[in-house]
Structure formats: structure tokens, C-alpha cells
Amino acid sequence: xxxxxxDTVNVASRFEGVTKRYGAAIVASQAVVRAAAAVCVGRLxxxxxxxxxxxxxxxxxVLAKDDPRAARAADWAQAMEHYFAGRFAxxxxxxxxxxxxxxxxxxxxxxxxxxxxxxxxxGPDWTGVARLxx
Numbered sequence: 001x002x003x004x005x006x007d008t009v010n011v012a013s014r015f016e017g018v019t020k021r022y023g024a025a026i027v028a029s030q031a032v033v034r035a036a037a038a039v040c041v042g043r044l045x046x047x048x049x050x051x052x053x054x055x056x057x058x059x060x061x062v063l064a065k066d067d068p069r070a071a072r073a074a075d076w077a078q079a080m081e082h083y084f085a086g087r088f089a090x091x092x093x094x095x096x097x098x099x100x101x102x103x104x105x106x107x108x109x110x111x112x113x114x115x116x117x118x119x120x121x122x123g124p125d126w127t128g129v130a131r132l133x134x
Contacts, residue, residue, distance in 0.1 A: 014050035023105025
């Protein structure tokens with residue numbers, strides 16, 4: 001019987017637990033996405049403070065290079081920039097454009113979140129960092 005402990009294990013456990021939240025099959029850190037860039041594409045899903053940490057960690061969805069959504073990764077990145085800048089209407093348009101003609105659960109999550117924030121705007125101290133619990 002073996003046990004693994006440490007910050008990396010904690011973050012990996014939290015990442016596995018948020019796949020349903022974002023509608024993503026695989027989520028990973030930026031370091032993992034960079035290391036695997038030859039075989040996959042990463043899309044930023046969120047900046048989140050996972051349970052057990054105070055600083056934000058970027059969470060990426062891992063896509064196969066031949067996934068049609070991977071070809072639109074730059075458009076997705078623009079949508080995320082709008083989101084983090086608090087430009088929710090622009091983010092909605094960009095997410096819709098980045099995922100047009102695809103079935104994309106992560107986009108559905110982002111669109112729902114942007115629409116809710118557009119309807120009830122956050123305060124001036126909003127950073128876009130999600131607080132994720134266990």
C-alpha cells in the first residue's frame with residue numbers, strides 16, 4: 001500500500017474533481033500543457049484557487065490536435081481575455097464564435113457564467129479567480 005502526498009498531488013486531485021464543472025474530459029496545469037504541446041493543445045478554462053491553496057492556478061482543458069476546437073484555440077483565448085477583463089458581452093460573442101458548429105460543454109459553462117455576470121455584474125474588486133472547494 002502506497003500513499004502520495006504534497007502540493008502537486010493536492011492540485012492534481014482538485015483538477016480531476018473539476019472536470020465536470022467545466023465540461024472537460026481532461027484538465028491540466030499550464031506546465032503540463034506546455035510539456036505536452038507536441039501532441040495536444042490547451043485551452044484556458046479558468047484561474048482558480050483550489051482547496052488548500054490561496055494563489056490562483058490556471059486550469060487548462062487538454063484537446064487532441066485533431067479536435068476541431070483545437071483549431072480555434074486562439075479565438076477561445078480571446079474570449080477568455082474578454083472574460084477576465086470583465087467584458088462579458090464581448091466574451092459571450094467570442095465564445096459563441098470560437099465554438100460555432102461544435103458541441104462544446106466547456107463553452108456552455110463559460111457562456112452560462114458570462115450571462116450570469118452580465119445580468120448581475122460583479123463589484124470593482126472582482127478578479128475572475130474562481131474559488132474551488134473539494
